Amino acid sequence: MTFDYDLFVIGGGSGGVRAARVAAGDHGAKVALAEEYRMGGTCVIRGCVPKKLMVFASEYGETAVDARAYGWDLDVRGFDWGRFHAGLAKELDRLEGAYRGTLRNAGVETFDQRAVVIDPHTVALADGTRLTAKHILIAVGGRPFVPTFEGSDLAITSNEIFHLETLPKRALIVGGGYIASEFACILNGLGVETHQYYRGDQILRGFDDECRAHIAAQMQADGVQIRTGTDIVRLCREGDGIAATATDGTTERFDIVMYATGRVPNTDGLGLEAAGVALGKKGEVPVDDYSQTAVPSVFAVGDVTDRIALTPIAIREGHAFADTVFGGQKRTADWDLVPSAVFTQPEFGTVGLSEEEAAATGPIEVYATAFRPMQTLFAGRQNRVFMKLVVAAESRRVLGCHIVAPHAGEMIQLAGIAVKMGATKEDFDRTVAVHPSMSEELVTLRKPVRKT
The missing domain is CATH 3.50.50.60 (FAD/NAD(P)-binding domain)
Known part of the structure; x- marks a missing residue:
């Protein structure tokens, strides 16, 4: 044919x-x-x-x-x-x-x-x-998914937010994934009073729990008003705004409501x-x-x-x-140990297993540190960097690397190479630190904070 x-x-x-x-x-x-x-x-x-x-x-x-x-x-x-x-x-x-x-x-x-x-x-x-x-x-x-409920047609998604004619004064982001959390940080950084509702108990489900908590705390300290255990039951037009009624019975008015509840x-x-x-x-x-x-x-x-x-x-x-x-090459992609970044503020870079996932595979050691980075410490800001290595107790292989810090996406790309190659904790230890830098902490973590 x-x-x-x-x-x-x-x-x-x-x-x-x-x-x-x-x-x-x-x-x-x-x-x-x-x-x-x-x-x-x-x-x-x-x-x-x-x-x-x-x-x-x-x-x-x-x-x-x-x-x-x-x-x-x-x-x-x-x-x-x-x-x-x-x-x-x-x-x-x-x-x-x-x-x-x-x-x-x-x-x-x-x-x-x-x-x-x-x-x-x-x-x-x-x-x-x-x-x-x-x-x-x-x-x-x-494509973005918006559940059907009363007034759901008033919500926008990540598709439409790039085309706003004016910046809202007050916005609600519904969802707890990386898209929702990223846009909550973006709008907050642009001066918008930003609220984020999520029906779960903590944002960024599926990522390392300790990192999720660190990011959420920093977002709230920076001004994002996060309400977990909360969903929307109704949206209705109120003047030039939108009244959003939540599952706890409260109703608040916003200029825009953006849904980021999955694709x-x-x-x-x-x-x-x-x-x-x-x-x-x-x-x-x-x-x-x-x-x-x-x-x-x-x-x-x-x-x-x-x-x-x-x-x-x-x-x-x-x-x-x-x-x-x-x-004629018969080739597949590689879906194992894929590094990724979440562009919240603070930024989050991750590769490999979370502590929770790794603990289910066998005995592990966890190495972690939190500190105020030099650049913003000098400026008087209270933000803190968090870094974590999850290590298999027997093989010593680094199973997961997690970084919450400015430019974490850039750092995790390089750390991802080491994790992909099967680097051990001792390989990290043998690597000389680049000083002064945030990333040097990854090779100076000497004692585990816990063993499971």
């Missing part, structure tokens, strides 16, 4: 673009890609990149205060959301152009419209065009089930280690598979798929 393309990719995010570029540019496949919104996907257009730029923006107010302690005579008159937002839009346009250029240079044909699957080798574009491909790759990512795979109406691909309970696309579905010609990578929802993982999955199918 003759096909229009060797590969048709649905989704122009990081995973889909990498797969298309490698398949076409490195392996000579005839490739097409369809994206219904903007090229670059969640990370570039409405996720990691704009969020990180907002993190940077939100930190300058405190930096300016610190600068005065260092002798700088500064006049800071407040934050101009309009000016920042214009710059943000310009940068996202530049990045989208770069993604389009990457595909064009690799010889990938692109369609700026929605595509759905008709059968194992056919896709239909929104304009009615039908195209065939030997292989179809699903890389449509995920779901973006598979609705994609035609996969009709093509023979059964979806999981959350709408995810089940795949094997080579990203292949139960239908041999259909593959999926990235957040739509509900494996590890991180951009670098989607990129590696897309690259491995292209090498396997078109490069």
Whole structure:
């Protein structure tokens, strides 16, 4: 059978673009890609990149205060959301152009419209065009989930927060995960009175408990009003604001209410089930280690598979798929010991097992320290850095490394290499400290704070 393309990719995010570029540019496949919104996907257009730029923006107010302690005579008159937002839009346009250029240079044909699957080798574009491909790759990512309740249509999500015309004076963030906690810190740093409601007993569920508590305490000290054990039962319009009624019966008024209570795979109406691909309970696309579905010609990578929802993982999955199918290399991504960062304030970098997870595997030793970092100590701030190594008692291997500190994401990338290589506590001990630095504490932790 003759096909229009060797590969048709649905989704122009990081995973889909990498797969298309490698398949076409490195392996000579005839490739097409369809994206219904903007090229670059969640990370570039409405996720990691704009969020990180907002993190940077939100930190300058405190930096300016610190600068005065260092002798700088500064006049800071407040934050101009309009000016920042214009710059943000310009940068996202530049990045989208770069993604389009990457595909064009690799010889990938692109369609700026929605595509759905008709059968194992056919896709239909929104304009009615039908195209065939030997292989179809699903890389449509995920979307924010808002539960249905009275007034839920008044809530915004992380998709919309980048497009606010004005900065709110008072905001409510609902959720306790990393997206909710990051945006609570961002808005607080930009001068917004920020409240965060979470139905659980502590934010950042799934991460190391001690680190979660440290971050929550620092967020509250910095002004974020966190209420755990609290959810929303009703939202209603009240003038130009929103009245939010909580499970404890209290009602408070906010300018915006943002929900960050999870994400779901973006598979609705994609035609996969009709093509023979059964979806999981959350709408995810089940795949094997080579990203292949139960239908041999259909593959999926990235957040739509509900494996590890991180951009670098989607990129590696897309690259491995292209090498396997078109490069004859039979390669998989590596989902073990993946370092990650949470861009709260303070920042959180982590790799490996939490103390709780490690304790379930056998005897462990925990090495930890908390201290006031030199830079902000001089400025009179009370914030504290927290660092922790979780070590297997018998093998001495470092099972987990956790850092709560400014630039923790930068530090954990390098610590992640050591943990990935199987470094022992003694390997850390043999490494000479870089002084004076925060990260030197990782190699000067001599005595365990507890053994379990």
